[in-house]
Amino acid sequence: MIIGNRPLHAATTLVLDGQDLRGELLHEVITVVAQARGEELADLLGAARRIRLARLGRAVSLCAIVNARSGRCSENCAFCAQSSHFDTGAPCHPFLDHERILDAARTMRAHGARRFGIVLSGLTPSREDFERLRRAVRGVADLGMLPDASCGILSRARFEELRSDGLHLYHHNLETARSFFPEICTTHDYEDDVQAVRDALDAGLGVCSGGIFGLGESWEQRAELALTLRELGVDSVPVNFLSPIPGTPMERRPPLAPEEALKIVALLRFILPSAHLRICGGRKTVFGPTRGLAPLEAGASGLMIGDYLTTSGLDAAADRQGIRDAGWEIEDA
Secondary structure, three states: OOOOOHHHHHHHHHHHOOOOOOHHHHHHHHHHHHHOOHHHHHHHHHHHHHHHHHHHOOEEEEEEEEEEEEOOEOOOOOOOOOEOOOOOOOOOEOOOOHHHHHHHHHHHHHOOOOEEEEEEOOOOOOHHHHHHHHHHHHHHHHOOOEEEEEOOOOOHHHHHHHHHHOOOEEEOOOEOOOOOHHHOOOOOOHHHHHHHHHHHHHOOOEEEOOEEEOOOOOHHHHHHHHHHHHHHOOOEEEEEEOOOOOOOOOOOOOOOOHHHHHHHHHHHHHHOOOOEEEEOOOHHHHHOOOOOOHHHHHOOOEEEOOOOOOOOOOOHHHHHHHHHHOOOEEOOO
16 A cells, blocks of 8 residues: 555556556656665565565575586676676586486476576587587476576577477577666677567567666666667566675675665566566575565566575575465466
8 A cells, every 4th residue: 555655656557557668657666666765665565465466476486506517708897707708616517418407407396386497607609518508498398397598699590490499488688777787897888689589589488587686876877778678568577686696896896785675576577567577596695595585575576496596595495485475376387
């Protein structure tokens, strides 16, 4: 129930009526979100939850990933443990054995994951690794799961090949707003990432694209990223929070406070009311073992379970039980 904030009440009504939040009202909501405390914060999170329930119901989508090829990435993303530009001590290995990937998929399916992502480090895979990826996509699909892949920037022909193999979602984060991207990465252009998303969509693939928050971006830039995703037509949005990695330029940056992270989820829900907001990396860092499901009360509709690329996650069985205990439903795996 919205009890006193006029911009928040107007925005909630507008979005529930099926309209996009934009213009002056959007700017007012950004200010409200940034300043929300106490009762106003509770109203904000309640409104975001109401929008999520109206658009997406009570189902929670669970996904998981495997770090299929790790390290030696040519790009210098300032938060990333796998960049060859930084000395982080992160795992480094070539493409995993096919059966090892399928074993990981089977394990996560048993924990309730419906989607399984195959993640490759680097800007674009070699011909050999691309063929290994295609085989892995087909193998995951044969398990009855929805195969996703994070494999850098691809050609239209490669997107079409992956689609024919059964790829469901191409995962490619924009990471942050266009206006902030030069502070995070200088080895490729933001437009290259945007074009990759467009090309995947044009090839008939679903796209999972979002970003990582807590890098020093402003509230306006958080909204800017969401608006770019809305303009592109992305309906699956991974929401990551910075886990500072020793050896990266972000190593001394403090993690977000839980309340700020929840406000980010709520803001995204207002701008992207029908998108699946999937809480992924940094959930354990920001919320710890006891509040890991809190984003579901702020408008999120999905969780990544199990471990991440180079950091550990929360207990998958505990996540699953906690979702049910809170009255949510797990999307059929």
